[in-house]
Amino acid sequence: MTAPAKSDRRREGPAEQAVAAALARIRSIDGRVGAFTDVTAERALATALALDDGAVSGPLAGVAFGVKNLFDVAGLATRAGSKINRELAPAGRDAALVTRMEAAGAVLLGALNMGEYAYDFTGENVHDGPSRNPRDLTRMSGGSSGGSGAAVAAGLVDVALASDTNGSIRVPSALCGCFGLKPTYGRLTRARTFPFVQSLDHLGPIARSTRLLALAYDAMQGPDRDDPATTTRAPEPAAPSLDDGAGGLRIATLGGHFARGGEPDCFEAVARAAAFLGADRVVELPEAARARAAAYVITATEGAALHLDRLRARPDDFDPAVRDRMIAGATIPAPYVAKAQRFRRWFAEAAAHVFDEVDVLLAPATPCRAPRLGQTTFTLDGVTLPVRPNLGVFTQPISFIGLPVACAPVFLDDGLPLGVQIIAAPWREADALRVARALETAGVAQFREAKL
Amino acid sequence: MSEDADKLDAHLDAATALLELRVAPEWRGSILSHLDATMKAARFVSEFPLDDEVEPAPVFAPAAREDAL
Numbered sequence: 001m002t003a004p005a006k007s008d009r010r011r012e013g014p015a016e017q018a019v020a021a022a023l024a025r026i027r028s029i030d031g032r033v034g035a036f037t038d039v040t041a042e043r044a045l046a047t048a049l050a051l052d053d054g055a056v057s058g059p060l061a062g063v064a065f066g067v068k069n070l071f072d073v074a075g076l077a078t079r080a081g082s083k084i085n086r087e088l089a090p091a092g093r094d095a096a097l098v099t100r101m102e103a104a105g106a107v108l109l110g111a112l113n114m115g116e117y118a119y120d121f122t123g124e125n126v127h128d129g130p131s132r133n134p135r136d137l138t139r140m141s142g143g144s145s146g147g148s149g150a151a152v153a154a155g156l157v158d159v160a161l162a163s164d165t166n167g168s169i170r171v172p173s174a175l176c177g178c179f180g181l182k183p184t185y186g187r188l189t190r191a192r193t194f195p196f197v198q199s200l201d202h203l204g205p206i207a208r209s210t211r212l213l214a215l216a217y218d219a220m221q222g223p224d225r226d227d228p229a230t231t232t233r234a235p236e237p238a239a240p241s242l243d244d245g246a247g248g249l250r251i252a253t254l255g256g257h258f259a260r261g262g263e264p265d266c267f268e269a270v271a272r273a274a275a276f277l278g279a280d281r282v283v284e285l286p287e288a289a290r291a292r293a294a295a296y297v298i299t300a301t302e303g304a305a306l307h308l309d310r311l312r313a314r315p316d317d318f319d320p321a322v323r324d325r326m327i328a329g330a331t332i333p334a335p336y337v338a339k340a341q342r343f344r345r346w347f348a349e350a351a352a353h354v355f356d357e358v359d360v361l362l363a364p365a366t367p368c369r370a371p372r373l374g375q376t377t378f379t380l381d382g383v384t385l386p387v388r389p390n391l392g393v394f395t396q397p398i399s400f401i402g403l404p405v406a407c408a409p410v411f412l413d414d415g416l417p418l419g420v421q422i423i424a425a426p427w428r429e430a431d432a433l434r435v436a437r438a439l440e441t442a443g444v445a446q447f448r449e450a451k452l
Numbered sequence: 453m454s455e456d457a458d459k460l461d462a463h464l465d466a467a468t469a470l471l472e473l474r475v476a477p478e479w480r481g482s483i484l485s486h487l488d489a490t491m492k493a494a495r496f497v498s499e500f501p502l503d504d505e506v507e508p509a510p511v512f513a514p515a516a517r518e519d520a521l
Contacts, residue, residue, distance in 0.1 A: 199510060228513070290500055293493035300490045312472055315479075324479055328486035331467035336494035343497050344509035389489075401509075 008063075008158065008209045015048035015062045019107055022064050026109065026156050029452050034131045035141075035151035037069050038076050039110040047107045059215050059239075061105030065159040068145050069111040070118060071095040072192040080194040081114040081144070083127045083317045084310055096191040096227070097161055097203060097220050104219035109157055113147030116319040118163055118196040119303060119326070120144040121171050121391035122371075126319045130373050133176055134450035135416055139370035142175035142391065144168040148206050149176035155449045159207045159216045163193065165200045166295055167365075167395025170407040173206050174365035174419025177409040178447060179213050179436060180206045184231075184426050185402025188217075191226035197302045198229070199341070200295065200399060208447045210437040213406070214239040217429065231427075238430040246360075246438040249431055251279035254363040254423075257288035258394055261381050262367030266394075269410040269418040270362050276444045277435065279362060285354055291347045291397035294340035296389070298400075300329030301337045321388060348401040355425040360435050364394050365407050365419030398423055406432040408445035420445065460487050 023041050030036050044064075050056040067073065070080040072091035079086035098108060113131040115122060123146020124130040131146035133139040134154035141150040145162030149172025152160050162169045164182040173180030181204045188203045195201055205216040221235035253259075253274045259267065259282075274280070285291075304311070304326040311330065315323050354361070367380050367390065377384050398405055398421065406422040406429075420439075424432040439445035464487060468475050475483060 228515070287500070290497055294497045296493045297490060297497060300486075308471070308473075312474070315474055315476075320479065320482070324482040325486045325490075327468065327473055327475065327479070328464075328483050328490055330471055330473060331464060331487065332490055332494055336498055338508065339500075339502070340494070340497050341508035341510060342502055342506050343500055345507050346500075346502055348509065 008212045015051035015107065016045065018062060019044045019048040019064070022109060022156070029154060030156060032132070032137055032452065033134050033150050033154050034129050035112055035147040035154060035156055036066065036110050037079065037113050037128055037147070038073070040073065040108055044107050044109050047102065051105060056105055058103065058105035058219070060101065060219055063106045063158045063212065064109050065101055065106045065161065066109050066112045066148070066151050066157045067095070067098060067161040068114050068148050068163055070114060070163060070194040071098055071111070071161060073098060073108070073111055076111055078194050081116040081118065081125055084314055085194065091192070093192065095193050096189045096224055100220045101161070101216065106159065112151055112160060115144035115146065116322045117307065118144040118165060118168060119322045121167060121388055122146070123150070123172060124373065132373065133370045134452055135177060136370065138372060139416065140175060140373055142172035142366070142370065145172050145206065149173055149178055152176065152178045152206050152208055153450050154452055159205050159212050162204065162206055163196070164202045164204060164399055165196050166299060166399055167392035169204050169206060170365045170395045170405060170419060170421060171391050173407040173409065174417065175370040177411065177417030178206045178208065179210050179409065180204065180407040181213050181217055181429065181433065182399060182405045183217065183429050184404045186229045186231045187404070187429065188220050189224035189227040189230045191224050195306060197299050199298055199302055202399065208449070210433060210440050211242060214242045214433050233427065236427065236430060238433045241430050242433055242437050244434050246277050246435045249359040249435065250357070251277050251360045251362065251435065252281040252283045252358045253279060254285055254361050255282040256284045257397065258363040261393060262364055263380065265369060265412060266364035266367055266418050268412060270364050270420050272410060273408065273420045273439055273444055274362055276439065276442055283354055283358060283361065285397065286350050287347060288397040290343065291400050292393065294343045295396045295400040297332065297336055297340045300325060301332050304329035344400060351401055351403065359424065359428070359431055361423040363421045363423065365421050366391050367393055369416040369418060394421065402426065404429040404432055406436040408436045408439050409447060410445050411448065456488065456491070460484055460491065
């Protein structure tokens with residue numbers, strides 16, 4: 001299996017026509033969605049001509065993609081959702097993953113909206129306006145890669161590249177109803193993207209099918225000396241085994257922290273996937289709540305350290321919600337941060353023991369369906385909590401130790417979707433994608449393009 | 453806000469002075485609530501017993517030119 005199926009791409013035929021149609025769709029629809037912050041029309045048409053001339057080809061030939069606006073795109077200022085960074089000089093070269101996507105034949109359509117400096121789970125942005133959920137424009141897209149989830153769900157792109165520090169690929173994938181992949185920490189190069197928390201930052205794709213997810217992921221693998229966290233392991237392509245089915249994999253549902261503190265719907269979505277997969281076993285990932293707390297501390301402090309000079313010089317130019325969290329984070333005493341990084345080692349070892357017994361773990365991606373735009377609190381299990389940090393309650397402990405996760409969209413009814421996290425052992429992305437593909441093939445998980 | 457309110461209040465003033473961070477009066481309540489939440493998380497992690505030999509997760513790798521890919 002080396003090429004996208006016809007259904008994977010929104011458009012067939014000559015690339016020039018397809019790209020022109022995609023650009024027209026962005027012009028007609030995106031004013032209501034708010035997914036794009038920059039449209040690279042000239043570049044897209046030039047790429048399309050090169051494809052039609054045969055000068056460029058590859059496994060992603062003609063696949064339309066966009067990138068969260070923390071990826072460098074030559075000629076654009078990398079705003080990272082902020083007011084401050086859009087004053088920077090335009091990037092001189094593309095992010096490494098943009099280069100790899102285009103080398104495989106994909107066509108870049110532009111840069112996508114995101115929460116300021118990626119410190120967000122809502123998809124709202126005070127400077128650019130919210131990226132809206134294409135399935136209900138009054139609802140959140142999820143963050144911080146809100147524009148990435150919205151662009152895929154709205155059929156504006158086939159694939160969107162995004163980042164995930166605590167859940168920012170998986171939360172918008174779930175709320176917008178897309179497939180997403182957060183690979184193992186260190187798998188994909190982050191070179192020439194704007195960081196948030198380098199200890200925890202991952203990049204990965206969101207897509208309208210598992211096949212596109214696997215093909216994009218495979219095209220982006222490989223070492224890169226420009227990112228010291230990137231693995232020197234040889235690429236391990238996922239596409240060749242994508243259709244192998246879930247047979248032979250030991251699959252369990254996560255209990256404890258991952259089985260409480262959410263609306264019944266989110267657990268029902270997991271139960272549907274588990275029932276199809278015959279996964280009747282429940283296992284515990286010990287101290288998951290503490291892992292979330294440790295990720296919270298590392299994020300608040302390391303993120304604040306990255307932005308300290310900007311917090312001093314221009315605090316009024318930040319999104320207040322980001323600024324206030326970062327100022328608080330900047331003041332946390334260092335011993336707590338050092339302890340969190342040592343606890344992280346302990347928790348990674350504890351998870352490794354769990355993977356002695358199972359190959360794949362299932363958990364909800366978010367505790368609820370997409371909240372309303374502007375909603376600041378929700379009530380889960382009778383407890384009223386702030387929305388912004390708590391949409392990531394189930395994603396944060398997993399990215400904390402860099403485990404690969406495929407997120408599969410589940411529609412329980414005609415309403416908004418939910419996401420199921422399919423979690424594998426480190427470097428076993430292919431297993432997670434096989435399970436996601438099996439759920440997609442069976443119709444348990446599915447992508448539905450939003451009606452706009 | 454927890455029973456730590458006075459300590460958090462004093463800490464915020466001292467730490468932001470040392471870090472040369474400005475706190476406008478209208479931001480203060482929000483910052484204090486985030487400080488409270490982050491300190492609760494920090495203490496929760498800190499309470500967990502770990503052997504002294506447990507290494508931090510990040511492992512330093514010396515950068516030598518011959519390692520260049």
